[in-house]
Amino acid sequence: MTIDDGPRAQRSTSRDLERYAALFAQRTKVMKSSAMRDLMAITERDDVISLAGGLPDTSTFPPESYASLMQRVAADSCARALQYGPTEGLEIVKRCIVEVMAEEGIGGIATDEILVTTGGQQVIDLVCKTLIDPGDVIVAEAPTYPGAVPAFCAYEADVVQIGMDRDGMRVDELEETLDRLEAEGRRPKFIYTIPNFQNPAGVTLSLPRRERLVQIANERELLVLEDNPYGLLRYSGEPVPTLRSLDGGEFVIYLGTFSKILSPGIRLGWAVAPRPVLAKMNIGKQAADLCSSSMTQHFVAAYFEAGRWQDYLRSLAEIYRRRRDVMLDALAEHLPREAEWTRPEGGLFVWATLPDYIDTTDLLARALDEHVAFVPGRAAFLDGRGGSSLRLNFSGVGEDDIREGVRRIGKVVREQVGLYGTLTGSGPPAAAAATPEPAPAPPDPELAEVLELPDREQRRRGSAGEAGPA
């Protein structure tokens, strides 16, 4: 053959990405996309016990209920379910939302304060679209919801993360940060928080901090995006008032969703926001998708009309409570004493922090050899922190898989702890560490300030250089 060009491409295909690279907008360059994403792709294999997802267990929904609800939609509202709907959502589904919000302790919501969205995720996107110019500051928790990170990045926001402890976001640190930003002439557009059973940390913002946060928002005239997907999935402890109910709707944008209480597949969420903000979000939504699915809105309306949504929610909460307990027991049995983790009162996630010489992105590679997966902590930070933490989901897989998955994670963690001990002469010999030790006592929640990552990171940076890339 000769070195010429051969048959020229007859057609371009979407796979030939380089042809389009020069056309990409500047913001695509800051969209997060990483080695971790490649690793995460492997976690979806059938032979992997994945504690990485954030999935509710939809197998708990009775197929016969699904069938009869769809039958009902077909019989009563076929044409309307197949039609476009108003951008702000159908009135019939807004009435369901009012019901859910009342259950959350938020009364007196008018249906014209609600924007029905395509999942809660769209609320995050629309809030950014409405408020964020490139370089604007968003204040978020550290760690924050990994799925919000691509949205923040797509709008080229500068995300400042505030440390957490077992009472949620450190409001004192928030105030210091706001002062500092103000001194720099930068005013954050909004504060993003998941007050209940936070994703990924599993902790709940305490009432005093909620009160103070709402006060701060009022004093400084800042918006707060309260993301509350799991509020009704409480397994222990007493409910805490939402920020929206404390604030009365002045500076809080409330994000709700049917994803965790019914189904993420129906892609329905909502925002309740101050009317001027809601109006702008509505325009943003028109551009994005005109309206959310009429079909699934009718499905939700039929489901609520049947009047058993709270029963289903209770059954879900009971299943998840048991799974949480199984996970916490398994963690106590299998993780070495150097590890710490949160004990969520609800939601879907436990956040564990390992000794800082373990990088959980690397650990995931080893864990995948054992056919188990989790989310490395770095996914929940925009600044490279979280390297020794991991997020574990307990809602998406059954109790046996949780036990076995945590056992396997415990095995690889113990191996690494043992190896590090051998390498530094500081720990037990690896052979001893490989034998299961007697189960250590569960961590004392008073002592386990597992989320104070900034300090840990500073210590690490102070003593040793960063050990290369992720």
Next chain:
Amino acid sequence: MSRVAVLKGGRSLERQVSLRSGARVEDALERLGHDVVPIDVGGDLVARLRETAPDVAFVALHGRDGEDGTVQELLELLDIPYTASGVSACIRCMDKVLAKHAMQDAGIPTPAFHAFNETAFKELGAAGALPEIEARLEFPIVVKPAGQGSALGIKFARTAADVPTALVAAFSYDRKVLLERHVHGRDLAVSVVDLEDGPSALPIVEAVPREEDFYDFESRYEIGRSEFVCPADLDDAVAARAAELALSVYRLLGCAGFARVDLMLEAATGELFVLEANAIPGLTETSLLPQAADAAGIGFDALIARIVELAGTRATAGA
């Protein structure tokens, strides 16, 4: 026209990259008029190969199984001609320690290194020898898993305190790791393709990372994260020497069809050092070998056509 099975994906950590390489190869093969059978490599690989009975298997796998000789061994058994290097060359390239020893023995410059498996630390007290290693290699030291194709698990140790952490990370990917002297300088890649006149070095690609201080896994595969210069702006003598080294390594390790050799041009001395050879380098939109081929006037389709053509001849020659 022939039936070509494109083997891609698999369970390696480089699965995503491989899927992208595979998809692009499939497009090219279709344009070339072949009957393309895409196979995402899994438990049914042997059955799928028997069932589809391809004339050629195009191995677009990276990392474990696909680049370490395992899949090649199966293809040999099934008597299916396949692209690129054979079993033994794959094994030599995939194991950086084997490759570096071969280079050292043949007098090809490669950065000084020491390699250990996990048992050396666990059972032979190798940790006690770390100070000697550190003294010989001098900081910063690069710690790498022996058998990871991409930059996953590669860590820098800037001080002695970083070494245990870096080792723990590298051992996440392989039971064998190496500690290597860090060569500070320019990151060069020489692609080699077996053309009519035999293995030929293509124009050199230099990777200039935009952000991080290291050419890492992320920037290697993401559009916009690294800047690639091809041909690299080098003295003729340096370029010629790099090409010569790459060809020597290609022959030394027994590569076939195509391969990519990664080198460092040390800033302080102007010396070239070979880091490793990749038996199945990436063929994605941002991969280096297709860029180098393009710079040599070989379009992607022509490159793929040549690689497929060689699969048949190597099988005959190797029989």
